[in-house]
Amino acid sequence: MRAMTYPEYGTPDTLQLDDVPVPKVGPGTVLIRVERAAVNPVDWKVMAGGLDMMLDAVFPVIPGWDVAGTVEATGPDTPEFRVGDRVAAYARKEVVHGGTYAEYVAVPAESAAIVPDEVDMDTAASLPLAGGTALRALEMVELKQDDTLLIHGASGGVGHIAAQLAVDYGVSVIGTASPGNHDRLREMGVTPVAYGEGLEDRVRSIAPGGVTAVVDFVGGVVDQSLALLGETGGSRMVxxxxxxxxxxxxxxVWVRPDGGRLHCLLEKVVEGAVSVHIDRVFPLEGAAEALEISKAGEANGKLVIDATR
Structure with missing residues (x-):
């Protein structure tokens, strides 16, 4: 099969299009014919060796953790799937080796979910990691309907999904973002504020008593968050x-592969509660360019790889 691989840790320009064996289909796994793979910042971070202290790598490595496609084959003990099913999955595994930037990928059945007919493959592929992380973060902060939630990075890949989920839940949401993204947040039902110095004052002009929960998708905002949480303290900060x-x-928070949670997110797309903005779609051999754009922070939405091209 065709796959993008790298022979050792390095930068996106070391990616090359190779012909590699189709993955084996073991017990409890499904083989997916990849239609789309989404690009996430973790892909180039893993490629640079950034997770080597956590995960072993077996080279050559095929990058990518997000996938949508059709079931090509099933292993023993996978009654929930049939050949031809449209599926999506967060395909992270215990070893960095067989990722989603390829024509086929094998994933544990519990990581996959059926993609409803109403959901296109670009959206389905873009949802597993970002959507699962957003959902996990909101679960861990123990969101309540009377909360005033501050989301740091509310217009980013994970943040905009978390914002939509929180608004759908009925929470009052304040989201930090660059001014160019404020209109998009308003359209989602989020009250936008600018990043940077003076954030506490800007938030208190909206919520004089501060906020009751904080979800952070950018980092470096612990002190500001604690000041706005007041007596609540850090116990409701994720x-x-x-x-x-x-x-x-x-x-x-890290997110685990979980087909059940992914199914819930896909249903939210069907309901119209969650949408994903797609920036660009690249052919498989354009994966290095997509990673460079992600690394440079130049994407305005999700970058998607079309593995059929």
Whole structure:
């Protein structure tokens, strides 16, 4: 099969289009014919060796953790899937090796979810990691309908999904973003504020008593968050970008592959409660360019790889 691979840790320009074996289909796994793979910042971070202290790598590595496609084959004990099913998955595994920038990928059945007919493959592929992280963060902060929630990075890949989920839940949401993204946040039902110095004053002009919960998708905002939480303290502060929140009673969150949670997110798309903005779609051999754009922070929405091209 065709796949983008890299032979050792490095930069996106070391990616090359290779012909590699189709993955084996073991017990409890499904083989997905990849239609779309979404690009996430973690892809180039893993490629640079940034997670080597956590995950072993077996080279050559095929990058990518997000996928949408159709079931090509099923292993033993996978009664929930049939050949031809439209599926999506967060395809992170215990070893960095067989990712989603390829024509096929094998994933554990519990990581996958059926994609409803109403959801296009670009959206389905863009949702697993970003959407799962957003949902996990809101669960960990124990969101309540009478909360005033501050989302740091509310217009980013994870933040804009978390904002939509929180608004759908009925929460009052204040979101930090650059001024160019404020109109988009308003359209989602979020009250936007600018980043940077003076954030506490800007938030208190909207919520004089401060906020009751904080979800951080950017990092470096612990002190500002604690000041706005007041007596609530760090116990209702969650971050995916700054593990020092744990020093203040907060939670540092990673998301696990979970087909059940992904199914819930896909249903939210069907309901119209969640949408994903797609910036650009690249052919498989354009994966290096997509990673460079992601690394440079130049994407305005999700970058998607079309593995059929």
């Amino acid at each position: 971050s995916i970008a700054d593990d020092t929140v744990e020093d203040h009673g907060g939670r540092w």
